[in-house]
Amino acid sequence: MTDLLRLENLSVHLLANHSSIPVLQDINFSVAEGEILAVVGESGCGKSLTSLALTRLLPEKVFSYHSGKILFQNKNVLEFSETELYSLRGGEIAYIFQDPFTSLNPIKKIKDQIIEPYIIHISQNKKEAIEKAEFLLGKVGITDIKDRMEAYPGQMSGGILQRISIAMSLMCNPKLLVADEPTSALDVTIQSQLVDLLMEIRKENKMSILFISHDIGLVSSISDRIIIMYAGQIVESGTVDSVMDAPLHPYTTALLGAIPTIGDLSHKRLDSIPGIVPAPIDFPKGCHFHARCTKALDICKTKNPNMTDREAQSVRCFLYEGEQTKNA
Numbered sequence: 001m002t003d004l005l006r007l008e009n010l011s012v013h014l015l016a017n018h019s020s021i022p023v024l025q026d027i028n029f030s031v032a033e034g035e036i037l038a039v040v041g042e043s044g045c046g047k048s049l050t051s052l053a054l055t056r057l058l059p060e061k062v063f064s065y066h067s068g069k070i071l072f073q074n075k076n077v078l079e080f081s082e083t084e085l086y087s088l089r090g091g092e093i094a095y096i097f098q099d100p101f102t103s104l105n106p107i108k109k110i111k112d113q114i115i116e117p118y119i120i121h122i123s124q125n126k127k128e129a130i131e132k133a134e135f136l137l138g139k140v141g142i143t144d145i146k147d148r149m150e151a152y153p154g155q156m157s158g159g160i161l162q163r164i165s166i167a168m169s170l171m172c173n174p175k176l177l178v179a180d181e182p183t184s185a186l187d188v189t190i191q192s193q194l195v196d197l198l199m200e201i202r203k204e205n206k207m208s209i210l211f212i213s214h215d216i217g218l219v220s221s222i223s224d225r226i227i228i229m230y231a232g233q234i235v236e237s238g239t240v241d242s243v244m245d246a247p248l249h250p251y252t253t254a255l256l257g258a259i260p261t262i263g264d265l266s267h268k269r270l271d272s273i274p275g276i277v278p279a280p281i282d283f284p285k286g287c288h289f290h291a292r293c294t295k296a297l298d299i300c301k302t303k304n305p306n307m308t309d310r311e312a313q314s315v316r317c318f319l320y321e322g323e324q325t326k327n328a
């Protein structure tokens with residue numbers, strides 16, 4: 001499969017008080033055409049920063065793209081002109097965010113919001129834009145479409161609004177959809193309906209999806225490959241089957257210990273991971289996870305491990321040192 005997006009050694013820094021603090025370090029991953037790649041990690045691991053960095057949505061007064069490349073269709077987004085960025089954002093790469101109540105404008109009718117990307121990126125023909133919006137609203141299961149188009153976000157439930165956000169993200173036939181916790185603000189039943197809907201749409205439109213979630217159980221059922229992030233770094237990546245069946249990094253193992261197993265009636269307490277994810281200013285020396293790791297070695301406190309490649313997985317952990325490494 002051809003890579004649609006490829007991040008090569010991307011590092012992003014936060015600029016604060018005349019200092020420059022790394023918030024994303026050495027991020028490497030690719031999304032192939034038509035593929036679903038899941039990005040998983042606890043709150044504060046850098047998932048959203050990564051997703052915003054893809055289209056340079058991180059404000060450049062506060063963040064600097066320190067090193068590396070963001071290749072979209074083999075062109076480096078870090079070298080894009082303002083015009084190229086404009087057509088990338090909302091055109092070729094579209095976003096769905098966690099909370100539709102904040103991602104949609106409360107004082108603008110749905111109709112005006114949903115046609116906006118089409119008018120900006122595709123054609124100024126308003127009639128055509130409205131027809132496309134109505135078609136997509138039907139596709140995502142909205143009824144009373146004409147009434148909904150005239151309504152404001154505050155008049156609808158979160159589930160309906162998130163369906164509208166999905167329709168809106170499809171207005172320009174994006175090649176990549178970035179879904180940042182698209183269902184975590186919603187009830188579980190609505191969650192699974194929306195995930196099914198995204199899967200259907202991806203099949204029909206052959207688009208790729210970067211699916212961000214803290215829920216490894218949810219994403220494992222829908223994704224092709226998975227990356228696990230911890231404190232601004234990727235600590236493990238691989239096919240979903242390999243990572244779920246044989247997690248290598250102690251952090252991945254701990255995340256998997258924190259999800260319930262369907263059919264397990266033993267009422268055993270789920271494992272939580274003691275401690276918290278450090279903020280970028282507190283990233284420790286050595287492996288970022290060592291203070292919470294049950295398998296930490298002495299070296300983990302002083303040296304940050306490189307990625308070690310296995311057949312279907314890569315892992316950033318000294319337990320696997322000695323095997324073939326990259327980024328050495």
Ligand SMILES: Nc1ncnc2c1ncn2[C@@H]1O[C@H](COP(=O)(O)OP(=O)(O)OP(=O)(O)O)[C@@H](O)[C@H]1O
Binds near residue numbers: 044050
């Ligand atoms: N504008 C900012 N200024 C300073 N720190 C920031 C800023 N944005 C994010 N951070 C910090 O960067 C880290 C990563 O944040 P990010 O939003 O990417 O986490 P996340 O993995 O998406 O978490 P969540 O699951 O809660 O959405 C966090 O420690 C966060 O506090």
Ligand SMILES: [Mg+2]
Binds near residue numbers: 047048049180
């Ligand atoms: Mg986030």
